[in-house]
Amino acid sequence: MFDWRWDFTIEILPRLLEATGNTLIAAGLGYLIALVLGLVFALAQRTPYRLLTFAVRESIEFIRSTPLVLQIFFVFYVGPQFGIRLSPWTSGMIAIGLHYASYLSEVYRAGLDSVPKGQWEACTALNLSVRRTYTKIVIPQAIPTVIPGFGNYLVGIFKDTPMLSVIGVTELFHAATSIGAETYRFLEPFTLVGAIFLAISLPAAMLIRRFEDWIRASLGMTKLHAKD
Amino acid sequence: MSYLEFLYKYAPSFLNGAVVTLEQTALGTLLAVIVALIMGFMKMSSFIPVRWVGIVYIEIFRGTSLLVQMYWIFFVLPLFGITLGKFEAGFLAVGLNLGAYGAELVRGGVQSVPRSQYEAATALGMHPFTRMRRVIFPQALLNMLPPWGNLLIELLKATALVALISVADLMFVSKQINMSTFLSAQAFGTALIIYYIIARGIITPGMRGLECKLAKKLSIG
Amino acid sequence: MSNESFPLKLEGGDVPMVRFDRVTKQYGDLTVLDSLDLDVKANEMVAIIGPSGSGKTTVLRMLMGLELIDEGVIYVDGQPMTHMEKNGRLVRAGQKYLRRMRSSIGMVFQQFNLFPHMTALQNCMEAPVQVLGLSRKEARERSLELLKLVGLDDKMDQYPARLSGGQQQRVAIARALAMRPKIMLFDEVTSALDPEIVGEVTQVIRKLHDEHSLTMLMVTHQMGFARDISDRVCFFYEGKIAEQGSPEQLFDNPRNERTAMFLSAVLEAD
Numbered sequence: 001m002f003d004w005r006w007d008f009t010i011e012i013l014p015r016l017l018e019a020t021g022n023t024l025i026a027a028g029l030g031y032l033i034a035l036v037l038g039l040v041f042a043l044a045q046r047t048p049y050r051l052l053t054f055a056v057r058e059s060i061e062f063i064r065s066t067p068l069v070l071q072i073f074f075v076f077y078v079g080p081q082f083g084i085r086l087s088p089w090t091s092g093m094i095a096i097g098l099h100y101a102s103y104l105s106e107v108y109r110a111g112l113d114s115v116p117k118g119q120w121e122a123c124t125a126l127n128l129s130v131r132r133t134y135t136k137i138v139i140p141q142a143i144p145t146v147i148p149g150f151g152n153y154l155v156g157i158f159k160d161t162p163m164l165s166v167i168g169v170t171e172l173f174h175a176a177t178s179i180g181a182e183t184y185r186f187l188e189p190f191t192l193v194g195a196i197f198l199a200i201s202l203p204a205a206m207l208i209r210r211f212e213d214w215i216r217a218s219l220g221m222t223k224l225h226a227k228d
Numbered sequence: 229m230s231y232l233e234f235l236y237k238y239a240p241s242f243l244n245g246a247v248v249t250l251e252q253t254a255l256g257t258l259l260a261v262i263v264a265l266i267m268g269f270m271k272m273s274s275f276i277p278v279r280w281v282g283i284v285y286i287e288i289f290r291g292t293s294l295l296v297q298m299y300w301i302f303f304v305l306p307l308f309g310i311t312l313g314k315f316e317a318g319f320l321a322v323g324l325n326l327g328a329y330g331a332e333l334v335r336g337g338v339q340s341v342p343r344s345q346y347e348a349a350t351a352l353g354m355h356p357f358t359r360m361r362r363v364i365f366p367q368a369l370l371n372m373l374p375p376w377g378n379l380l381i382e383l384l385k386a387t388a389l390v391a392l393i394s395v396a397d398l399m400f401v402s403k404q405i406n407m408s409t410f411l412s413a414q415a416f417g418t419a420l421i422i423y424y425i426i427a428r429g430i431i432t433p434g435m436r437g438l439e440c441k442l443a444k445k446l447s448i449g
Numbered sequence: 450m451s452n453e454s455f456p457l458k459l460e461g462g463d464v465p466m467v468r469f470d471r472v473t474k475q476y477g478d479l480t481v482l483d484s485l486d487l488d489v490k491a492n493e494m495v496a497i498i499g500p501s502g503s504g505k506t507t508v509l510r511m512l513m514g515l516e517l518i519d520e521g522v523i524y525v526d527g528q529p530m531t532h533m534e535k536n537g538r539l540v541r542a543g544q545k546y547l548r549r550m551r552s553s554i555g556m557v558f559q560q561f562n563l564f565p566h567m568t569a570l571q572n573c574m575e576a577p578v579q580v581l582g583l584s585r586k587e588a589r590e591r592s593l594e595l596l597k598l599v600g601l602d603d604k605m606d607q608y609p610a611r612l613s614g615g616q617q618q619r620v621a622i623a624r625a626l627a628m629r630p631k632i633m634l635f636d637e638v639t640s641a642l643d644p645e646i647v648g649e650v651t652q653v654i655r656k657l658h659d660e661h662s663l664t665m666l667m668v669t670h671q672m673g674f675a676r677d678i679s680d681r682v683c684f685f686y687e688g689k690i691a692e693q694g695s696p697e698q699l700f701d702n703p704r705n706e707r708t709a710m711f712l713s714a715v716l717e718a719d
Contacts, residue, residue, distance in 0.1 A: 074413075074417065
């Protein structure tokens, strides 16, 4: 039963590790897109344009309530129907970036909401520009609230990258299924994939927690200041 | 073919798929709740070996991808003599995975009950088991229901992955329709809308109702 | 700890209801109780006063077994409470033993600590049913009687959130009494209450003191109340009893300089 083959393990390991690189690139790129789009979504909800606010809020709600894997298919297949051909990588990044942007926008929103109303009013009273209000006053105070959410979703996006394999993005999980299909051996590739995920996500989660503590400690002043 | 014609033609298929998705969600939820309770309490145990079982379970299932776990259960477990049907493998993977997240919610809920409630129950001479069952857990339950609402939405979304081991759920059906019609926007779009309806039309109101009912029963809030 | 010098049980004609025998408690470097000796006779009412941080609440929490002591032994009704006999020696009490010993003690907390998901009546019935194994009917009768004693039989079906602080505290007293304790502990039971409703709680305690034979230990900030009701007042300072005596003697003629300073400070504040 337990016929783990070490020679086979060693044979496939380089291929899996190479694909791990792609997984990390996919997670990183997707996260960057999500960070930017998420901020756009969050700020769009703070504009006075009712219709825009409503549309953005409902879209976020929709994206958050439906499966990512289906969204990946949607983005990949709907383009060609209308004559736009997107590569697996492009569609994958759009789908995963949008999906996580909808989560991150909520994190941004919670962060901005955590800044006391008096701070905004003080900025208005001091006649600070909107840009200055955000960059110098609001964002520094919102950071401690948003850091845990940002960390969790970074690990989350990493663990969701296997879904990209369904449209042929050659990341880690894709490599494992290919090996399985070629050799009919599943034990080693899938166990290794699990181990690689664990080996990355556990230390990452721990590092993020450390970072949280560090940033909270170094921003201690900011937090005290916010409690006026 | 207009969208209405499309809907008329494929409504039965979508419906069948939605039923399978609902079955997977219901069974997955049941399993996730059981796993969450067991692992959540194990992680809180003061007996170190028991606590470690809880920690290791939670970290493994949260640290790797659901898709990897599902493939492992479906393709690797047979090598150990455990062969599961695709339907069973599907909700098993979903339930085991989301149960690990649920375990942390159970722990968080129990730990959110103030220390003074433990002391009051202790001062009345309650056995730790009675104390948990009658005093702490009912209060913890109310605290953890809102995050469970979110978790169940995640669970519903997670069931879409069972299509990849060929369980004929909503996702699977929409893929098939896409392949036979090449009407991708209609096929996947309809499926997305159905998922949305299940999430916001069934799960969210259901959980909110449960919360109200429990809050009324416990008369807090 | 060498247990040789601690008796396995207290015997003789004059066994106190509660005895603290050289009890020490530390939190890290901080000594909260420093080799405390304290005897409380049956049916005696002892008031414990002192500045915050003097260890007075710790006395009650340790007697209830909510906190472990570091050194010494506490005896209740002649039996060791924090320890139990094993092969002729005292060892730390197990959970089961502690639960049994605890059944003779009732405690009322500063923040009431009622169970928010149970009505006043259910709060009172819960432990008699679950712990003593009383039938629901018996527990109900007993609880109703006690709710009547604290003047809240008309509120029995109310949840704590619907009761005022004073009412909650009276329910908490009834709940503790439902276990038929021999000793009642009151931990600053009026501190969380608005001044105008302190009276309704102190009245209940006074009634208990007058009509029922109970040993009581009461940590309080209310000097007037302590003076009226207690048989003996203990002034705690830095983990020790700095002075104790009858209320008249301690309040009117404090011998210890610390006591005098404390009393003049709190009486001025009142």
